[in-house]
Amino acid sequence: MQLKDLLKYENIVIQCHDNPDADALASGYALKWYFEQNKVKARFIYRGRNEIKKSNLLIMIKELEVPVEYAPDFDEVPDLLITVDCQYGQKNVTMTQAKKIAVIDHHIKSNTVAGFSWVRSDLGSCSTICWDMIKEEGFDPNNNRLLATALFYGLFSDTNKLSEVSHPLDRDMMDSLVINKGVIMEMVNSNISLDELQITGKAIINYEYHKGNKTLVIEAEACDPCILGVISDFALETENVDVCVAFYESPYEVKFSVRSCSKEVHADELAAFLADGLGGGGGGHMLKAGGTMLPEYLTKSAKETIDERLAKYYEIYLVIYAKNTKLNLSKMKPYEKINQTLGTVKLSEVFPIGTPINIRTLEGDVDTVITKDAYLMIGVEGEVYPIDEKKLLSSYQMTNFVFTREFEYEPRIKNLQTNEVKLVMPFAKTVRTIGTSIIFAKPLDQPVKLFTAWTEDKYYSGQVGDYLAVRADDEHDIYIIKERVFDKFYKAR
Numbered sequence: 366m367q368l369k370d371l372l373k374y375e376n377i378v379i380q381c382h383d384n385p386d387a388d389a390l391a392s393g394y395a396l397k398w399y400f401e402q403n404k405v406k407a408r409f410i411y412r413g414r415n416e417i418k419k420s421n422l423l424i425m426i427k428e429l430e431v432p433v434e435y436a437p438d439f440d441e442v443p444d445l446l447i448t449v450d451c452q453y454g455q456k457n458v459t460m461t462q463a464k465k466i467a468v469i470d471h472h473i474k475s476n477t478v479a480g481f482s483w484v485r486s487d488l489g490s491c492s493t494i495c496w497d498m499i500k501e502e503g504f505d506p507n508n509n510r511l512l513a514t515a516l517f518y519g520l521f522s523d524t525n526k527l528s529e530v531s532h533p534l535d536r537d538m539m540d541s542l543v544i545n546k547g548v549i550m551e552m553v554n555s556n557i558s559l560d561e562l563q564i565t566g567k568a569i570i571n572y573e574y575h576k577g578n579k580t581l582v583i584e585a586e587a588c589d590p591c592i593l594g595v596i597s598d599f600a601l602e603t604e605n606v607d608v609c610v611a612f613y614e615s616p617y618e619v620k621f622s623v624r625s626c627s628k629e630v631h632a633d634e635l636a637a638f639l640a641d642g643l644g645g646g647g648g649g650h651m652l653k654a655g656g657t658m659l660p661e662y663l664t665k666s667a668k669e670t671i672d673e674r675l676a677k678y679y680e681i682y683l684v685i686y687a688k689n690t691k692l693n694l695s696k697m698k699p700y701e702k703i704n705q706t707l708g709t710v711k712l713s714e715v716f717p718i719g720t721p722i723n724i725r726t727l728e729g730d731v732d733t734v735i736t737k738d739a740y741l742m743i744g745v746e747g748e749v750y751p752i753d754e755k756k757l758l759s760s761y762q763m764t765n766f767v768f769t770r771e772f773e774y775e776p777r778i779k780n781l782q783t784n785e786v787k788l789v790m791p792f793a794k795t796v797r798t799i800g801t802s803i804i805f806a807k808p809l810d811q812p813v814k815l816f817t818a819w820t821e822d823k824y825y826s827g828q829v830g831d832y833l834a835v836r837a838d839d840e841h842d843i844y845i846i847k848e849r850v851f852d853k854f855y856k857a858r
């Protein structure tokens with residue numbers, strides 16, 4: 366499904382959620398602009414009891430010329446209604462009748478009745494989805510500086526000033542938009558009202574500290590979610606605080622921000638754990654993350670739920686430091702690695718030797734400089750990582766066929782001198798594993814955080830059912846193999 370499929374409708378209304386935020390406004394703005402580029406008329410409205418009064422949003426509407434109308438009493442029945450940054454039928458968007466419904470959103474997917482639905486919960490903002498869809502159709506939002514600025518501010522606001530951005534597509538948009546910095550500054554400096562300043566203070570006064578795990582839990586009154594980021598960022602600076610969760614509970618949603626400075630706790634993992642089955646982690650990374658819970662899934666207050674889950678999170682994990690651990694092999698079984706075909710890219714074929722580059726993958730960005738023997742490996746799971754020629758040839762044989770595979774986000778390389786971006790797949794060739802390696806492995810009966818012998822600041826998580834493995838020829842080379850790929854890679858000896 367593509368945006369152009371919507372061009373055939375005549376009477377089109379775009380509606381964002383009630384009490385719009387910057388992302389909702391930018392998303393609707395982008396769609397309306399897209400329709401205009403195609404000479405199709407569309408209206409962009411929001412409804413609900415409250416007209417926008419937050420000063421950053423008023424600046425946004427005025428300075429960036431956001432063509433939005435407040436239409437609380439809207440009673441027409443358009444041919445097509447597109448809800449943006451929300452899903453038709455949800456509590457936070459006033460119901461509008463329509464002949465056909467489309468949904469474009471980045472929140473957790475609920476059972477919608479929409480005819481067309483683009484919901485990508487892994488993205489930081491709905492602005493990113495709209496930007497990507499419009500680019501797909503061959504239009505560039507950079508042709509309208511005001512719109513580009515609005516899209517940037519949409520992502521900026523929904524990811525706590527970009528600090529919780531994790532998806533490469535969000536990064537792509539961030540990097541490519543040409544914005545008006547002055548207006549962004551103006552909005553950033555009118556972000557919090559005096560009332561919200563007070564909410565921040567009150568919330569912090571009532572902090573709850575759990576000494577054992579050095580965690581701080583802070584409940585705020587319902588507020589702009591950006592306040593949660595402000596509170597948790599600030600609170601984490603406190604001595605003897607390793608992890609902070611700030612949240613509020615409103616009739617529509619529970620929002621929370623997680624901050625961690627403990628190497629044993631990845632903020633994004635904790636956020637996903639807190640919201641598991643109740644909503645979703647809203648993205649983020651090791652240090653900062655956020656998430657949402659939906660009140661209809663909660664059986665007790667948000668406070669109790671968060672306290673309970675936080676305590677459980679610390680209880681269930683076993684932490685292993687591979688460097689000083691010897692596993693009991695008598696409880697494990699021997700397996701042999703099955704030979705695999707993988708992909709590799711010789712970086713000097715993409716850009717000349719000496720070029721500083723940025724490699725962007727779903728797992729994150731890596732900056733490096735191309736050397737004569739620098740390669741990229743493309744693993745069986747689609748994971749991409751740099752490797753040097755010597756190491757490559759010690760475990761793999763070049764078979765040199767064209768390597769193909771599908772990616773959720775195709776890895777790409779940017780030449781940092783010229784900003785030229787190239788996709789890596791056209792350069793990918795096959796390699797095959799050589800030799801046999803023997804491992805000992807057993808399925809986990811408890812979740813594990815494993816610091817391998819090579820990653821002392823970053824752990825790998827294993828869940829119940831995943832395998833804990835160790836190489837037969839190196840007792841400290843301990844790692845985790847996901848349950849779903851174990852049979853593909855290993856066979857019993």
Ligand SMILES: [Mn+2]
Nearest residue numbers: 388450491523
């Ligand atoms: Mn949003």
